[in-house]
Amino acid sequence: xxxxxxxxxxxxxxxxxxxxxxxxxxxxxxxxxxxxxxxxxxxxxxxxxxxxxxxxxxxxxxxxxxxxxxxxxxxxxxxxxxxxxxxxxxxxxxxxxxxxxxxxxxxxxxxxxxxxxxxxxxxxxxxxxxxxxxxxxxxxxxxxxxxxxxxxxxxxxxxxxxxxxxxxxxxxxxxxxxxxxxxxxxxxxxxxxxxxxxxxxxxxxxxxxxxxxxxxxxxxxxxxxxxxxxxxxxxxxxxxxxxxxxxxxxxxxxxxxxxxxxxxxxxxxxxxxxxxxxxxxxxxxxxxxxxxxxxxxxxxxxxxxxxxxxxxxxxxxxxxxxxxxxxxxxxxxxxxxxxxxxxxxxxxxxxxxxxxxxxxxxxxxxxxxxxxxxxxxxxxxxxxxxxxxxxxxxxxxxxxxxxxxxxxxxxx
Amino acid sequence: xxxxxxxxxxxxxxxxxxxxxxxxxxxxxxxxxxxxxxxxxxxxxxxxxxxxxxxxxxxxxxxxxxxxxxxxxxxxxxxxxxxxxxxxxxxxxxxxxxxxxxxxxxxxxxxxxxxxxxxxxxxxxxxxxxxxxxxxxxxxxxxxxxxxxxxxxxxxxxxxxxxxxxxxxxxxxxxxxxxxxxxxxxxxxxxxxxxxxxxxxxxxxxxxxxxxxxxxxxxxxxxxxxxxxxxxxxxxxxxxxxxxxxxxxxxxxxxxxxxxxxxxxxxxxxxxxxxxxxxxxxxxxxxx
Numbered sequence: 001x002x003x004x005x006x007x008x009x010x011x012x013x014x015x016x017x018x019x020x021x022x023x024x025x026x027x028x029x030x031x032x033x034x035x036x037x038x039x040x041x042x043x044x045x046x047x048x049x050x051x052x053x054x055x056x057x058x059x060x061x062x063x064x065x066x067x068x069x070x071x072x073x074x075x076x077x078x079x080x081x082x083x084x085x086x087x088x089x090x091x092x093x094x095x096x097x098x099x100x101x102x103x104x105x106x107x108x109x110x111x112x113x114x115x116x117x118x119x120x121x122x123x124x125x126x127x128x129x130x131x132x133x134x135x136x137x138x139x140x141x142x143x144x145x146x147x148x149x150x151x152x153x154x155x156x157x158x159x160x161x162x163x164x165x166x167x168x169x170x171x172x173x174x175x176x177x178x179x180x181x182x183x184x185x186x187x188x189x190x191x192x193x194x195x196x197x198x199x200x201x202x203x204x205x206x207x208x209x210x211x212x213x214x215x216x217x218x219x220x221x222x223x224x225x226x227x228x229x230x231x232x233x234x235x236x237x238x239x240x241x242x243x244x245x246x247x248x249x250x251x252x253x254x255x256x257x258x259x260x261x262x263x264x265x266x267x268x269x270x271x272x273x274x275x276x277x278x279x280x281x282x283x284x285x286x287x288x289x290x291x292x293x294x295x296x297x298x299x300x301x302x303x304x305x306x307x308x309x310x311x312x313x314x315x316x317x318x319x320x321x322x323x324x325x326x327x328x329x330x331x332x333x334x335x336x337x338x339x340x341x342x343x344x345x346x347x348x349x350x351x352x353x354x355x356x357x358x359x360x361x362x363x364x365x366x367x368x369x370x371x372x373x374x375x376x377x378x379x380x381x382x383x384x385x386x387x388x389x390x391x392x393x394x395x396x397x398x399x400x401x402x403x404x405x406x407x408x409x410x411x412x
Numbered sequence: 413x414x415x416x417x418x419x420x421x422x423x424x425x426x427x428x429x430x431x432x433x434x435x436x437x438x439x440x441x442x443x444x445x446x447x448x449x450x451x452x453x454x455x456x457x458x459x460x461x462x463x464x465x466x467x468x469x470x471x472x473x474x475x476x477x478x479x480x481x482x483x484x485x486x487x488x489x490x491x492x493x494x495x496x497x498x499x500x501x502x503x504x505x506x507x508x509x510x511x512x513x514x515x516x517x518x519x520x521x522x523x524x525x526x527x528x529x530x531x532x533x534x535x536x537x538x539x540x541x542x543x544x545x546x547x548x549x550x551x552x553x554x555x556x557x558x559x560x561x562x563x564x565x566x567x568x569x570x571x572x573x574x575x576x577x578x579x580x581x582x583x584x585x586x587x588x589x590x591x592x593x594x595x596x597x598x599x600x601x602x603x604x605x606x607x608x609x610x611x612x613x614x615x616x617x618x619x620x621x622x623x624x625x626x627x628x629x630x631x632x633x634x635x636x637x638x639x640x641x642x643x644x645x646x647x648x649x650x651x652x653x654x655x656x657x658x659x660x661x662x663x664x665x666x667x668x669x670x671x672x673x674x675x676x677x678x679x680x681x682x683x684x685x686x687x688x689x690x691x692x693x694x695x696x697x698x699x700x
Binding site for chain 2: 238378
């Protein structure tokens with residue numbers, strides 16, 4: 001009897017203690033692969049060290065995780081924090097008044113001065129900060145087989161015309177010049193560096209960030225479509241519906257010379273025990289010198305009816321925006337920290353090269369599709385690119401006209 | 413009598429309620445959303461037919477929509493034909509009937525995801541049939557339908573028929589076994605060739621079973637999403653897209669509920685328009 005009573009007392013006391021300290025933070029994210037879950041563990045450990053309670057809520061797959069977040073927000077039981085791809089989608093959430101205002105944390109942490117302006121624009125709504133950017137992936141990398149490039153005495157191409165000349169040589173030597181899987185998003189990852197290399201970084205930014213429809217109908221875009229059509233001839237027959245990481249195996253095994261994808265590709269090389277610039281090469285895509293196509297993951301904090309959640313959310317935001325924590329996080333994630341003042345000396349050679357470009361200032365910082373367009377418009381572009389890249393009948397002129405039309409109708 | 417009727421109604425009412433809310437309620441809501449401005453989240457501002465205008469101006473929808481008919485008709489006809497042939501072959505008292513029956517039914521026990529992946533490997537030009545035949549010493553052999561925009565949809569039909577034929581066989585075989593032995597004896601006495609007996613006498617007797625098979629296959633066609641995702645991913649480009657994948661892509665990845673709803677409504681309407689006359693004719697015949 002006495003024992004029961006003391007157990008009950010203990011329970012009541014621990015409940016009281018729980019109420020006094022901060023709310024536990026349940027965080028929805030879709031980082032489930034080896035390196036990714038290690039990375040997110042950095043946030044969890046640091047948050048717990050500073051007195052919080054991290055409840056990990058990993059959902060496999062971005063769309064499923066976003067659907068889970070949306071359902072919980074709509075159902076009145078929002079998670080404390082939820083991961084999202086930065087871009088118009090976050091602003092749309094904010095527009096509905098669903099996100100916590102982080103202005104005071106941002107001010108005390110001096111966020112705005114230490115983030116690329118394009119990112120600040122994309123985490124703000126109506127002048128208020130509503131999301132926390134945690135990484136800065138580069139989307140315009142070329143990963144190449146050092147063995148094939150050394151054997152044929154090639155250097156990474158400086159523009160797309162040179163790349164096509166090299167591709168002919170590589171093909172003649174019996175290798176696959178360009179590894180790509182036939183999935184729309186892989187084709188879009190190829191399209192962006194091709195467009196940037198063909199039209200120049202100023203024009204790329206005007207088309208993507210400012211939705212300049214005149215430029216989108218111009219000769220640079222047409223050139224990009226022509227390059228895409230030529231590139232198709234240097235791919236292999238096993239392309240249909242092949243996953244990006246299976247495709248990367250072709251480069252790892254020196255069967256294919258190159259693949260264009262974001263720096264998350266490094267994770268696959270690392271998992272295979274390969275080192276950058278020793279076992280494989282990384283270079284910024286042809287014609288993309290001095291340009292870094294940014295792909296950013298953010299956490300948003302949905303508004304909650306319980307007032308004590310707000311303190312938890314602010315504490316979590318503080319942890320995630322701590323430069324030292326971000327540096328540690330990105331060591332596992334393979335990206336650059338979103339905070340430009342973070343110390344990145346521990347990151348690999350590819351990341352160091354990317355950092356140099358980013359530090360060149362806003363003129364070098366390019367938006368990717370998700371930063372520039374709503375997921376709806378992003379999807380329309382993806383549909384166009386994939387149907388063009390797989391069609392033998394669609395002309396570059398027709399594709400350019402269709403592209404210009406999408407850009408013209410894109411909401412600002 | 414009265415009380416038992418009441419009890420039956422009480423027992424049935426939860427089912428009826430769930431059906432009304434979950435099926436009809438959601439269908440009505442979806443139809444309503446398709447006439448509004450909804451994009452990212454539901455928005456109840458009425459917007460006329462704008463969603464439908466945009467939908468039919470989208471090239472990808474045109475491809476997905478016509479693919480539903482190509483895939484649907486070929487799958488229903490193909491699976492019925494193959495399933496029936498298999499059933500007749502087994503019905504001719506082959507040796508090892510049990511073995512064949514099990515083998516033919518096996519594909520059905522696999523999910524569409526596994527089916528799709530396996531067929532993707534079989535049809536992939538770099539590792540599948542084409543590669544195999546070339547290695548046998550025919551270097552010019554080409555079979556790359558899965559990589560061609562105008563052929564990819566037919567590869568889905570192969571996989572679908574392979575998957576569904578076993579089920580049709582099982583149903584048809586049950587029907588064939590139910591045919592009165594006296595009919596067979598009578599046709600033997602008359603000297604009618606076997607193929608004519610099947611075509612002219614047995615098949616018409618199996619009509620209700622054919623209707624069942626058509627229903628089952630049509631359901632498989634309309635809900636086919638996983639097969640496309642696993643096998644072609646809707647590609648090359650969006651050449652093998654189907655409405656089911658279109659709707660899921662637009663409602664989740666593209667965050668455009670309005671377009672997804674409009675597509676879903678067109679899908680429902682088309683299926684209804686295509687199947688209603690058939691069932692009307694078939695089901696009206698039954699009661700006499």
